Amino acid sequence: MENIRIQDLSGTKVSRRPLGALLRENLQNGFYEGRQMMAEKAGAPSSDAQRWLAIDWPEVEKHVYRLQVRIAKSIREQRWGRARALQHLLSRSFAAKVLAVKRVIFNKGSRTAGVDGVLWTSPGQYWRAAQKLRTAGYQAQPLRRIYIPKKNGKRRPLGIPTLHDRAMQALYALGLKPIAETTGDKHSYGFREKRSLHDACKQGFIVLAQRTAAQWVLEADIKACFDRISHEWLLTHIPLPKRVLRQWLKAGYMEKEARYETEDGTPQGGIISPILCNMALDGLEELVVPASRSRGRSKLHVIRYADDCAPRRRTGGFRSSVQPCCTRDEGGPLGAAVQA
Numbered sequence: 001m002e003n004i005r006i007q008d009l010s011g012t013k014v015s016r017r018p019l020g021a022l023l024r025e026n027l028q029n030g031f032y033e034g035r036q037m038m039a040e041k042a043g044a045p046s047s048d049a050q051r052w053l054a055i056d057w058p059e060v061e062k063h064v065y066r067l068q069v070r071i072a073k074s075i076r077e078q079r080w081g082r083a084r085a086l087q088h089l090l091s092r093s094f095a096a097k098v099l100a101v102k103r104v105i106f107n108k109g110s111r112t113a114g115v116d117g118v119l120w121t122s123p124g125q126y127w128r129a130a131q132k133l134r135t136a137g138y139q140a141q142p143l144r145r146i147y148i149p150k151k152n153g154k155r156r157p158l159g160i161p162t163l164h165d166r167a168m169q170a171l172y173a174l175g176l177k178p179i180a181e182t183t184g185d186k187h188s189y190g191f192r193e194k195r196s197l198h199d200a201c202k203q204g205f206i207v208l209a210q211r212t213a214a215q216w217v218l219e220a221d222i223k224a225c226f227d228r229i230s231h232e233w234l235l236t237h238i239p240l241p242k243r244v245l246r247q248w249l250k251a252g253y254m255e256k257e258a259r260y261e262t263e264d265g266t267p268q269g270g271i272i273s274p275i276l277c278n279m280a281l282d283g284l285e286e287l288v289v290p291a292s293r294s295r296g297r298s299k300l301h302v303i304r305y306a307d308d309c310a311p312r313r314r315t316g317g318f319r320s321s322v323q324p325c326c327t328r329d330e331g332g333p334l335g336a337a338v339q340a
Contacts, residue, residue: 048124055098063095064174072178084239087175097130100170104163109269114162115144115254132164133171140165140247143267145255157227159253159267169248169272172240179239180275185285190306191274200305207301214301222281225307226273227265229280234266238279248272277306 067090074083090096104110105120113119120129143159150156161169181193189200208214231249235242248270252261266273285302 048127049122052098052123052127057102060095060099063093064090064099067093067096068174068178071175072182075179075182080239083179087239090175091135091171094130096171096174097133097167098126100133100167100174101126101130103170103271104166107166107271109160110163112160113144114160114165115142116162118163120163129164129167133167135241135244138168138244138247140168140251142251142259143253143269145253145260156268158269160269161248161251161267161271165248165251166271168244169270172244173272173275176238176240176272176275180279180282183282184278185282185304187285187302188278188282188304190304191278197305200303203303207303222307224265225281226268226277229264229266229277231262231264233280234276238276274306281307 067086071083071086071090074080074086101120105126111119120126141162141164143161146158146160147155148158177193184192187200187203189195189197189203208217231246234249235245238245249266250262252259253267254260266276281304285304288302289300
C-alpha cells in the first residue's frame with residue numbers, strides 16, 4: 001500500500017506563528033469560557049449539575065465547528081503546521097471537552113462500563129468528567145473484551161474502553177474528522193459525516209444505470225480489517241499526538257481477569273477507530289481504478305463502505321487486480337486480504 005497518499009503530519013514541525021494570531025485565538029477561547037463562567041454567576045448555579053445544565057449548547061457547537069472549518073481549510077491549503085496548531089487548540093478548549101462528554105453519554109453504549117466499572121449517570125458527573133479531560137499524565141486503561149454474535153454463527157470480539165478513554169477519543173476525534181473528511185476517498189461512505197449507506201447505494205445505481213454499465217459486480221470484505229491495521233503505520237501517518245495515539249493502540253485488553261497485549265489493530269468499540277480505519281484505507285480507490293485503466297481494460301469503479309467495497313467492471317478476472325492492493329506491503333497499513 002506504499003502508493004496510498006496519506007499526508008504524514010505527525011513529524012511536521014509547527015512553524016512559529018505570529019504572536020498576535022496566537023494571542024487572538026487564546027483570547028477568543030478564553031473569552032468563551034469566561035463568558036460561560038459569567039453566565040453561571042449571573043444564574044447562580046452552585047453545583048456541578050447546575051453548571052452542566054446551564055451550558056449553552058448551540059454556542060458550544062458553533063465554537064467547535066468554527067475551529068473544525070479552519071482545520072479543514074488549512075489542510076486544503078496544505079498548511080500542515082497551522083492545522084496541527086488548530087488541532088491542539090481544539091483539544092484544549094472547554095467547548096470541545098463538554099461536547100466530547102456529551103457524545104459519549106448519548107452514545108447507545110453509554111450504559112456499558114469499561115474495566116473500571118464506572119458509569120456516568122448524572123449531570124454533575126458529566127461536568128466533572130469534562131474537567132478531567134487532560135492530555136498531561138493521560139494513561140489509557142485496558143479494554144474490556146466482550147463478544148457479540150454474528151450472522152454466520154461466529155462471535156465478533158469488541159473492545160470496550162472506559163468512559164474516560166471514550167471521551168478522550170471523542171475529544172481528539174473532533175480535530176481529526178476535518179482532516180479525514182478533507183483527504184478521504186470520493187466514494188467512501190462508511191462512518192463519514194453526512195454520508196450513509198443510502199448514498200453508497202445511490203452511487204451504485206448511478207454507475208450501473210449507464211449505457212456502458214458494468215456486467216460484473218464483486219462484493220468484497222477486507223478480512224479482520226480493524227484487527228490487523230498496522231500500529232506502526234498509524235503512528236507514522238495519523239495526525240494525532242503520538243503519545244496519546246499510542247496509549248489507545250497499546251492499551252491491551254482484559255478477558256477473564258487476564259491482561260493481553262495488542263500488537264496490531266484498533267478496537268472496534270473505540271469511538272475513534274472508524275476514523276482510523278477509513279484513513280488507513282483512503283487511497284485504495286485511487287490505486288485500483290487508474291491501475292485498471294493504464295492496462296487498457298474497461299472502466300472499473302470502487303464504492304467503499306468502511307472495510308466493505310464493491311469494485312465493478314464489465315468483464316471478469318479482476319480479483320488479481322484488487323487483492324494485491326489490500327494485502328500488507330512493506331510500510332502499508334493492512335495485514336488483511338480481500339474476501340469475495
